[in-house]
Amino acid sequence: MTIVERHLFGPGPSNPYPEATTALAQPLLGHLDPVFLELMDETCDGLREVWGTSNRRTLPLSATGSAGMEAAFVNTVHPGDVVVVAVNGLFGQRMVDVAQRCGAEVVAVEHEWGTPVDVDRVLSAHPSPAIIAAVHAETSTGVRSDVAALGAGKGDALLLVDAVTSIGGIEVRADDWGVDIGYAGTQKCLGVAPGLAPFTISERAFERRVEKPRSWYLDLGLLGGYVGEASGRQRTYHHTAPTAMVASLHAALGRIRAEGLPAVWERHAEAGRILQDGLQDLGLELFAQEGSRLPELTTVTVPEGVDSAQVRAQLLERHGLEIGAGAGAYAASVWRIGLMGHNARPDAALLVLAALREALA
Ligand code: PLP
Numbered sequence: 001m002t003i004v005e006r007h008l009f010g011p012g013p014s015n016p017y018p019e020a021t022t023a024l025a026q027p028l029l030g031h032l033d034p035v036f037l038e039l040m041d042e043t044c045d046g047l048r049e050v051w052g053t054s055n056r057r058t059l060p061l062s063a064t065g066s067a068g069m070e071a072a073f074v075n076t077v078h079p080g081d082v083v084v085v086a087v088n089g090l091f092g093q094r095m096v097d098v099a100q101r102c103g104a105e106v107v108a109v110e111h112e113w114g115t116p117v118d119v120d121r122v123l124s125a126h127p128s129p130a131i132i133a134a135v136h137a138e139t140s141t142g143v144r145s146d147v148a149a150l151g152a153g154k155g156d157a158l159l160l161v162d163a164v165t166s167i168g169g170i171e172v173r174a175d176d177w178g179v180d181i182g183y184a185g186t187q188k189c190l191g192v193a194p195g196l197a198p199f200t201i202s203e204r205a206f207e208r209r210v211e212k213p214r215s216w217y218l219d220l221g222l223l224g225g226y227v228g229e230a231s232g233r234q235r236t237y238h239h240t241a242p243t244a245m246v247a248s249l250h251a252a253l254g255r256i257r258a259e260g261l262p263a264v265w266e267r268h269a270e271a272g273r274i275l276q277d278g279l280q281d282l283g284l285e286l287f288a289q290e291g292s293r294l295p296e297l298t299t300v301t302v303p304e305g306v307d308s309a310q311v312r313a314q315l316l317e318r319h320g321l322e323i324g325a326g327a328g329a330y331a332a333s334v335w336r337i338g339l340m341g342h343n344a345r346p347d348a349a350l351l352v353l354a355a356l357r358e359a360l361a
Pocket of ligand 1: 064069091138
């Protein structure tokens with residue numbers, strides 16, 4: 001089977017930004033090759049830019065976004081710590097599960113799906129939590145929450161943020177917003193294959209970390225040597241770096257730097273605006289609350305009487321467009337349309353609109 005012109009979670013016309021994919025086809029570098037070590041250093045620098053941080057401890061973990069979530073909690077939750085988790089979708093729910101497995105006393109602040117995190121409720125959920133955790137861009141609902149406001153009111157707590165769907169697509173300013181621990185993924189707005197978890201942790205959070213976390217692979221104390229951040233860029237062997245994936249991420253970060261991060265955000269914003277206006281012109285109802293809608297991930301209520309799966313299949317077969325089903329209880333009643341990375345373009349938005357118009361007719 002050949003996969004032609006398709007892109008995970010998005011429409012997938014020809015890719016005008018091929019750098020990340022092209023890098024995957026280059027000759028492989030060894031994981032201790034000096035050229036690769038330099039490439040890794042530059043990748044960490046590029047990640048600091050997209051995170052909006054000067055954190056020394058910023059690196060691509062060799063695993064998917066979920067491992068970023070595990071690393072965040074397993075390194076920072078001491079048994080019995082109170083962890084307040086804002087839950088407004090599937091990934092907030094997953095944070096609760098992960099934090100509990102790390103021995104936290106979790107205070108879950110539940111929200112209706114489709115709404116943003118209620119900052120006041122989260123900040124007043126417990127008088128002295130060790131950690132406050134939230135998802136910046138909830139991929140299950142298409143909602144953006146106000147991380148800066150959580151950071152402004154966090155007090156002595158550490159702020160732990162999931163930026164899987166926001167990094168490289170919408171504004172993320174980890175340092176300005178008071179984010180202490182952040183994790184992301186490569187497969188969303190960065191436009192790289194799935195498989196790495198861009199991660200950052202402040203010195204304050206690192207000092208409070210668990211000395212011997214219940215994960216060897218994700219122990220940030222050991223990983224410092226892997227990227228040379230603890231010892232003047234001297235490496236100690238930890239695991240064999242996935243060199244092709246790091247080279248691909250490096251290429252994507254270079255491309256984003258060349259375009260300019262604000263221009264990349266604006267491109268995502270424009271594509272989302274065109275799609276969301278067009279969907280409403282078609283008479284469709286958007287699921288995420290107005291004012292908190294993500295441009296890169298649009299959620300749509302499936303109209304009464306329409307077979308969600310049939311429309312999705314038609315889009316895929318006739319146009320090579322993959323749109324997502326809803327998550328959890330909304331599996332059959334919501335569509336999720338991603339315009340991320342190279343798909344964040346007006347022509348991609350217009351293609352989705354035309355294909356949906358045809359399918360619904
Ligand atoms: N957090 C959010 C907000 C996500 O959207 C995802 C994946 O879609 C994850 C975490 C988990 O990432 P991964 O599937 O790369 O493990």
